[in-house]
Amino acid sequence: MPSWSSPEVVVQRQLDAYNAKDLDAWLATYAPDAKQYEHPGKLLASGRAEIRARTAPRFTEPNLHAKLIKRAVMGSVVIDHEDVTRTFPEGPGNIELVCIYLVEQGLIRSASFVFGPAVVQGALA
Template structure:
């Protein structure tokens, strides 16, 4: 079973390689995604997750992410990410990956401002 850090890195590598199948393979079938401060997930389930990424970042060849800092705390990985290719300047955000059963089951995005 991959560690939470290995899962976070594998999904990042797949994201940057635009490998949607490898990216989705890191996530649970019932994955939930929150854009904080949302109280409920903004995206639930693999079908919605796959569609969102296929039509979003994976459809934009110039979009890539890098980790400025990673903290692993038990089954959670906190990444300070820098995303390039969505505009004139890189975008910084904090992403928390919650891992369960060898897959990422919940994702929390914290955007500045």
């Protein structure tokens, strides 16, 4: 029997590390050759080094927090709907995301993101 965690546990560990702003723990949930995409297929980062470089600045944001709205799990695929608080160049705000994770052998192999519009606090609609 494999000793790695279920896909849902891996993705939750990733979310917890993200909210703790623990870049190393967050990155440890990804496979060394993992890929991140803007759904459906635009490559954002390939491998832990590129993923770290893409994400490290975000972990310095004072208000960074991802709130899980809903999660669906089917086999090795975990789909999270999240509301993420960020500090954008225009100021603090939120963005809705759908994150589609493929988890194999206890690590995230790929993550695809569907980005909603960024909503900056105090901005005129």
